[in-house]
Amino acid sequence: MELFFILLxxxxxxxAFGEVAERLGQPGLMGELVAGIALGTxxxxxxxxxxxIAGLSASPVFSxxxxxxxxxxxxxxxxxxxxxxxxxxxxxxxxxxxxGMVVPMALGVGLGYLFLPPGExxxxxxxxxxxxxxxxxxxxxxxxxxxxxxxxSPSGQIIVSAAVFDDVLSLILLAWLTALIxxxxxxxxxxGTLLFKVVLFFVITGLIGVFLFPLGGRFIGLxxxxxxxxxxxxxxxxxxxxxxxxxxxHFIVGAFMAGLFFGRKTIDEAAYRAVRAKTSAMxxxxxxxxxxxxxxxxLDFSAFTEIxxxxxVLLVAAFAGKFLxxxxxxxxxxxSWQESAAVGAGMSARGxxxxxxxxxxxxxxxxxxxxxxxxxxxxxxxxxxAVVTTLATPLLLKWIYGSNGTAQ
Amino acid sequence: MELFFILLxxxxxxxAFGEVAERLGQPGLMGELVAGIALGTxxxxxxxxxxxIAGLSASPVFSxxxxxxxxxxxxxxxxxxxxxxxxxxxxxxxxxxxxGMVVPMALGVGLGYLFLPPGExxxxxxxxxxxxxxxxxxxxxxxxxxxxxxxxSPSGQIIVSAAVFDDVLSLILLAWLTALIxxxxxxxxxxGTLLFKVVLFFVITGLIGVFLFPLGGRFIGLxxxxxxxxxxxxxxxxxxxxxxxxxxxHFIVGAFMAGLFFGRKTIDEAAYRAVRAKTSAMxxxxxxxxxxxxxxxxLDFSAFTEIxxxxxVLLVAAFAGKFLxxxxxxxxxxxSWQESAAVGAGMSARGxxxxxxxxxxxxxxxxxxxxxxxxxxxxxxxxxxAVVTTLATPLLLKWIYGSNGTAQ
Numbered sequence: 001m002e003l004f005f006i007l008l009x010x011x012x013x014x015x016a017f018g019e020v021a022e023r024l025g026q027p028g029l030m031g032e033l034v035a036g037i038a039l040g041t042x043x044x045x046x047x048x049x050x051x052x053i054a055g056l057s058a059s060p061v062f063s064x065x066x067x068x069x070x071x072x073x074x075x076x077x078x079x080x081x082x083x084x085x086x087x088x089x090x091x092x093x094x095x096x097x098x099x100g101m102v103v104p105m106a107l108g109v110g111l112g113y114l115f116l117p118p119g120e121x122x123x124x125x126x127x128x129x130x131x132x133x134x135x136x137x138x139x140x141x142x143x144x145x146x147x148x149x150x151x152x153s154p155s156g157q158i159i160v161s162a163a164v165f166d167d168v169l170s171l172i173l174l175a176w177l178t179a180l181i182x183x184x185x186x187x188x189x190x191x192g193t194l195l196f197k198v199v200l201f202f203v204i205t206g207l208i209g210v211f212l213f214p215l216g217g218r219f220i221g222l223x224x225x226x227x228x229x230x231x232x233x234x235x236x237x238x239x240x241x242x243x244x245x246x247x248x249x250h251f252i253v254g255a256f257m258a259g260l261f262f263g264r265k266t267i268d269e270a271a272y273r274a275v276r277a278k279t280s281a282m283x284x285x286x287x288x289x290x291x292x293x294x295x296x297x298x299l300d301f302s303a304f305t306e307i308x309x310x311x312x313v314l315l316v317a318a319f320a321g322k323f324l325x326x327x328x329x330x331x332x333x334x335x336s337w338q339e340s341a342a343v344g345a346g347m348s349a350r351g352x353x354x355x356x357x358x359x360x361x362x363x364x365x366x367x368x369x370x371x372x373x374x375x376x377x378x379x380x381x382x383x384x385x386a387v388v389t390t391l392a393t394p395l396l397l398k399w400i401y402g403s404n405g406t407a408q
Numbered sequence: 409m410e411l412f413f414i415l416l417x418x419x420x421x422x423x424a425f426g427e428v429a430e431r432l433g434q435p436g437l438m439g440e441l442v443a444g445i446a447l448g449t450x451x452x453x454x455x456x457x458x459x460x461i462a463g464l465s466a467s468p469v470f471s472x473x474x475x476x477x478x479x480x481x482x483x484x485x486x487x488x489x490x491x492x493x494x495x496x497x498x499x500x501x502x503x504x505x506x507x508g509m510v511v512p513m514a515l516g517v518g519l520g521y522l523f524l525p526p527g528e529x530x531x532x533x534x535x536x537x538x539x540x541x542x543x544x545x546x547x548x549x550x551x552x553x554x555x556x557x558x559x560x561s562p563s564g565q566i567i568v569s570a571a572v573f574d575d576v577l578s579l580i581l582l583a584w585l586t587a588l589i590x591x592x593x594x595x596x597x598x599x600g601t602l603l604f605k606v607v608l609f610f611v612i613t614g615l616i617g618v619f620l621f622p623l624g625g626r627f628i629g630l631x632x633x634x635x636x637x638x639x640x641x642x643x644x645x646x647x648x649x650x651x652x653x654x655x656x657x658h659f660i661v662g663a664f665m666a667g668l669f670f671g672r673k674t675i676d677e678a679a680y681r682a683v684r685a686k687t688s689a690m691x692x693x694x695x696x697x698x699x700x701x702x703x704x705x706x707l708d709f710s711a712f713t714e715i716x717x718x719x720x721v722l723l724v725a726a727f728a729g730k731f732l733x734x735x736x737x738x739x740x741x742x743x744s745w746q747e748s749a750a751v752g753a754g755m756s757a758r759g760x761x762x763x764x765x766x767x768x769x770x771x772x773x774x775x776x777x778x779x780x781x782x783x784x785x786x787x788x789x790x791x792x793x794a795v796v797t798t799l800a801t802p803l804l805l806k807w808i809y810g811s812n813g814t815a816q
Contacts, residue, residue: 008646015639022632061472224430227693231423238416281686285635
């Protein structure tokens, strides 16, 4: 049984690298990502020394652990945020999200038509590149903002709300893309059904969150079992996650919504604080570091050596798309230049969600259609883009916020 | 992705059944076991309704979750107990453990020679029955004592220490049994090497626990990362678990030892309380209920209908062996009749560890050697015995402690 060995190696390495990162004045997440990259590189080089790590990215057991990690990060993000404040910023967030998807999407499709060989798969491959650029990774974004103490700032609230919008929009795109790859006819009806499901999800979770959660909170004291509040929060989050998947959304949206409605209005202040502390321990003390290391573990440098120009162009497009789209939209909503730059930078991290989508495209065979080296190494290029944007986002944000004085 | 659906169904069912159990004045564990049995029976009957549950026992992803459950239960048990008190009771505990293994072992081997057809495999099969009867399941025992509030009572301390001794002894037996099944020559050298490894494990963990843990505790305040104390406890527990497996012990012994040395002497009182609360949430609010349900899920009633006499005799031997062995040893050590009876009952739960050992024998092909119906259904009979003893133990203990007034 190798489970405990793998968890031990990952936990020790991520915490050590995380500590070094914090000593250098950087967020812990950077250390954890670098720990994953270092471990992955080391294990690939010396397969005999660490055979358990080398095959990790493909293990269903390990992806269970990292899924739980994503689940807890999103749940904790929801618990931390106040729904009322999110609603307050939602108009701005929607504009930031839409502009932050349309511009990168256009850049991605343009890149596809510029770099990829013509053929039947060109449309699907270009849409994939567009989707890859349009994504914002909520778990990474949330973690970065927490590390920097900016979750509660206006730009922080806008970034998180917009990232959640973005996530939902990109899942709709993904469903369309999957149909395109499969050669199914994509109709307005399909998109309509999808939109209906998304609306249904938010209506159901909203109604449960607003009416059932406080009702449950009032009766929770009647239960006699140990740790019932913690179980209740998990039950809500698991239920919303299952509902999200049933309605073709990613489970992280469900975990986030459950956390959001579990607030000071649901249970009393002391119970809220206790449950938050417990969720925080499981998240930051155990699963989140392992999750971010797993993102680093997926890195494969082949695109760097085989298609360096494409990688550079993709990276430039990744930052340009979010700065021009989300950043200018934020400016248009009346934020200062500094805050708008922070929004542009904050929306750039693609971390985890990118890997999920690239993986779906990989399994659908999108990178086998055509014999250009760019197509062969596109998966590697997209993963590099995901890791680099996630590493650069906290650096950029720290620099932008830093000119305003201290972070927090 | 079915992970969240399965966790949701198990968490809701176990917490509901657990609440009913507590309302009926029984420990929550009983409700959780029954929840697992009910779910398993229901899923077997209506495979179309709950296909995710029907195949659960064989899923590597699910056994990762239940392994983590066992890990957290043992870790929390260690955190709760005080090493100094365990040492105080260790002489009595050792006698209880040894007598509580020798008597059931003899009964099991006797049963084997009485009921099983003669043949080459008879010795191995009889030793298996003996081992199956000699086991005490530490995670189940610990949970029952905690539910009853008896972890700190003299008999509770003796039961836990003796169960840990028992676990170690049964692992030595198991290694011998595995060699027997494989047809390897079993030599004194092999047993000697095994004993050496076990001693080595306790020496290493003891030295680290006594010297390194307090040293680490003094410097832990210097680290800047969030939730570092919780990570430190997990790191210690993971390291001890890996060490235990390297030295041919079960990982639960490692998790327990790490918890044991993480006490009020390691870090300050406030940090100790915070980390204990966080470990408790993860254990009782999430993983322990799912773990005990999984024990119930393994139940298969075929032995009940096919070899009912053998099942009844096995059950009688299971209780008689522990009452006569452990109970009389406790009386011999000077405990009262009531406390001795509690020790006899408390050592009877075989819950989880039994399943691990039966599974190893199943995979080694022990139940294919010979064509008696008892051999064919022995796996089912042993699982029934494990579940029934685990269900009966809290009932017996409650009855025995109850005659002394309230439980704690």
